[in-house]
Amino acid sequence: MTTKLFKTGLSALAMSTILGGSAWADEVSYVIGAVGNAVQVLEEMVKPWEEQTGHTVKIVTMPASTSDQFAQYRLWLAAGTTDIDLYQTDVIWAPQLADHFVDLTEAAKDVLPQHFPSIIESQTVDGKLVAMPLYTDAPALYYRKDLLEKYGKEVPTTWEELAATAQEIQDGERAAGANDLWGYVWQGNAYEGLTCDALEWVKSFGGGQIVEADGTISINNENAAKAIDTAASWVGSISPPGVLSYQEEESRGVWQTGNAVFMRNWPYAYALSSGDDSAVKGKFDVAPLPSGGEGSAATLGGWNVAVSKYSDNQDAAISLALFLSSAEGQKFRALESGHLPSISALYEDAEIAEKVPLIPRWKEVFESAVPRPSAPTKGKYNEVSAKFWSAVHETLSGNGTAAENLELLELDLEDVKGSAW
């Protein structure tokens, strides 16, 4: 069914782009991080493109940690490797890697208006379209319907309510013998994911966005300190102490085996948690993340595909990039992985609404999502993010209060900034 749909889209694409020009078969390499079922879905997705064009796709898999992926990509690109043609890139990487990628403006000019302008803008550096969006991302609060019902609780809308509900259910269930149950799992490892989680806490308490759009360092303030101290109080009470080493997949592991009441995670976990091997199948739902008093905040995520300028098969690679980011490609991804499309028309699509009800509900969440400060901090974003997550991780581990650590962080960030970002 989806394959048929796919082929129709593909032939249209083939006619409208340079794709018809490639006479011989190439092998293009596509590098992607292995999170959840991303690799399997991609293998399925590229099949119709391979049939149509005669090219083949070699999928190169990378570790799930985005920091590890970035380090490897930077090395490959700095060395100008021709082995990889397409890179799947995080939304925050565009300013740092822009020099190494092909400008897609010309190739994609017909389809660009379909996408949300904010996403296209995030991938445009000095007028150059660095990557095509594959999907966008905004995290959700996953909750156990059955447990909330059992204890007569509402879905929490503030962090305070979440902590109280989680504590009550955790105590109640443990008394009933479920010793491994925890209230709330999230991503507390010292890596890019913690920057996302912590930015949400800080923003929802009215503590700003670390570095504001105009480049001012705003992180050292009372609200931000309160937000991070609140999170630190969860560790060991409603969240397992080990949450400080969890990335997305570890928290999903605890959640999907039925050992958590709440989880903060990206939409990809929705499809997996509904799978037949999931202990929480049919027992859970999602809601926007709670508020700290200044509204709910969700960090803008999302993945894109970029074509390496060192690639020997640029035409084939560009055609694959356009194919994967097309409406058909994004629909397939939405149905298979629960990823949010970057094409606004798909939020009204009946089939998506029926099979992945999360997606139409998520449009407004993601439209108000908070970007990480990758645009104002430019090439120094990684260092800023690492300093931020380290300061948060220290606080969560109990090394100093948030106020103390944020004061040091401000000093460090001033140093990194120097005279200008």
Add this chain to the structure above:
Amino acid sequence: MTDQVMAQASGPSLQQRRQRAAFWFLAPMLVALFFVAAWPLLRTIWFSMTDATLSNLYDAEWIGFGNYLQVRELSSGRTVYRGTLVDPDWWNAVWNTVRFSFASVFFETIFGLIVALVMNAEFKGRSIVRAAILIPWAIPTIVSAKMWGWMLNDQFGIINDILLNLGLIDQKIAWTASPETAMTAVLIVDVWKTTPFMALLILAGLQMVPRDIYEAARIDGINPVKVFFKVTLPLIKPALMVAVIFRLLDALRIFDLVYVLTPNSSATKTMSVISRENMIDFDKFAYGAAQSTLLFAIIAVFVSLYIWIGRVDLSGGRD
């Protein structure tokens, strides 16, 4: 002195001719070493004195010792010091590395010695035991780090499960996450992995010890503990010293295990990890090169110190 005078008088001596031949035999090796060891080292030192970044390696400009230490006057008149030598993250990494090296080498030597003594004894199935003991050493570090990562996982890990069932702990421990236990976790895995290496090197030393000394000791009725300290230990000391120096060199530049098991934890970040982080993650290639250079210098200091102390002891033993 007299030799030299004589050699000068009567043309090249046999000794000199042999030395010359030896030099020509060694030359290809020296050239290879220059390209694989000296050149990268010199290049790193050069990079550490420039402002190179990963995307701009070849047009880097010379900035002297700025990456190590620089003094800056702020517009407010305040003087600040910048550079690796005043970077608290760097000194934290140095301290972690030194702590890790001494603890791991200490435990590995003790356990390696015990294992070697067991393997040196005659018993049935000795060859199987020897092969089995080598398994941890044969597994690639990345694989064993990942494997232990899962075993030490707080929720699904087998270690916590065993300890809980034995009643040794009453709450699951987040081994790799908590700053108090992260270093212990790294040490456990490293000791597990590297003890066989130590055992093997010590075993080689043990097998050189002549059997008749033990026989003589047995006939004299000397207590086995005394035999160990008075006979075995002094005789295997040279082998032990070499084994320890190998391990110390290895431990001081530890990277893979820490990088996989406890990435980014400031409680375990070592010198190699932090220099890689600066070079690649933060795009401060020159700064990372400065840290690599310091890493090299620190290792050189430790090794010279060790050899110097070791030689003093050895000559004392020979007298």
